[in-house]
Amino acid sequence: MLGPGSAACSIAAMRLEKVFAWSDPLRKAPLWVRYILATAVVLAFFALRSAFSPLLGGYPFLLFFPAIILTSMLIDRGTGIFSVILSALLAWYFFVPPLRSFALPSVQGAIPLLLYVIVALFVAMVVEALRSTAERLVHTAEKLERSSEINRLLLLDVNHRVKNHLASISGLLRLSARELDDPRALRVLDNAVGRINVLGEVYARLHLGERATVVASRDFIQSLCEGLRQSVLGVRPIALRVQVDDVALSSMQAVPIGLVINELVENALKHGFPEERAGDIYVSFTAVDEDLVLSVEDNGVGFDPTATKTGGGTRIVGSLVQQLGGRIERLGPPGLRIVTTLPRESPDV
Structure with missing residues (x-):
């Protein structure tokens, strides 16, 4: 453009x-x-x-x-x-x-x-x-x-094709999961499907800005959380509440942020609400001065501050936040609140 x-x-x-x-x-x-x-x-x-x-x-x-x-x-x-x-x-x-x-x-x-x-x-x-x-x-x-319009149409076509391919991969993994009895293997496949779905949401909402491809944070994160609500929460008595500022994210930002949300929500569900415990998970994404603040909070059982071993999801979140040049803060009990602060790098839109 x-x-x-x-x-x-x-x-x-x-x-x-x-x-x-x-x-x-x-x-x-x-x-x-x-x-x-x-x-x-x-x-x-x-x-x-x-x-x-x-x-x-x-x-x-x-x-x-x-x-x-x-x-x-x-x-x-x-x-x-x-x-x-x-x-x-x-x-x-x-x-x-x-x-x-x-x-x-x-x-x-x-x-x-x-x-x-x-x-x-x-x-x-x-x-x-x-x-x-x-x-x-x-x-x-x-x-x-005319050239800009052609580029926009090409981008839409490519995004549509990539999203369809990712959906096909996700569907194949779900079919493969039906043949497994190992709970650990099933969890690995479910995690992989969730991460693929994050990429699909990014490509579904990617559009052309002035000099970059950008994603509107509100539509992206709300749609991502809606997908988690349907696929991960299911019929469990847990409410997923979302509050998102509308910020233009570059595609290089949107993918890690989506993956962080996916991992934190799944971790909250896995560790905060055992034995069908009821509760709430809150996802907040706000722009504060020159920073983007992502918070995932739950009112579950909290975490053990003396524990030294971290799970795979926690390591993934740490790696993604480090990739974005941000920092993580863990708060609680009661419950658990993970706050990630990321530098705001506005793309040209």
Whole structure:
């Protein structure tokens, strides 16, 4: 997509192009029509100059500049140059002494006329260049917009395909789990399915920002927790409550954050609520100044602060948080609250 600077230039160019666009029929008119129109414009301003001659006696060329700008802008460069020559001849003959003559009293008298021709030609060329530049910028912006739309559609297609492949893998793992009797192996497969589902949620909500692929945290985390509510909690008497700020996450942030939530919720369910104990799990994701704070809290049995052995899920969470450059804090009892603080690295959206 277009960056802020490019977008501003594009908008300015499109507005300028609209000014020029309505004069397209004039630029496409036959050559003789264009030069008659240019002559009419110059003569109109010549009449104004004649009417205000007592006020503009020392500035014979002043009112011809609007005629040159109009013809260059509304018709083309050729008529702009023609307007310069015609207006110079009119001013020379009617307003430069000796009047009604092309004679010049001295070399010094020719200098203002020469300067007018040079400046007027420059104005005509600049106006033409401005119009051409506006047209090129508009065409370039249109190409970029088409390219951006193509990229967006390609991203959607790729995300859809990847999500379907991940869903297929998840389904195959669940089918394989039906053939296993080992509880430990079943837990490993369930954990793998959960992590694959996290990746599927990321790809389902990945979209194109200004210069990066981004994920909206609220939709992503709420959908992820809804999936955990259905697949992990099931009919157990445990409520999963979610509160999420809407933050744009890069794809490199979203995957580890989703995996951390998946592991912490499963750990809370596994260790905090034994023997079908009822309770609540709270997932909170907020933006605080320059940090992102993820909290997973439960009102279960808590943890043993003297325990030194950590499970695989805890090690995975620690590794993921370290990958994001964050830190972990464990609070409780009562219950258990895991707070991970991550640096906020906003992608370009």
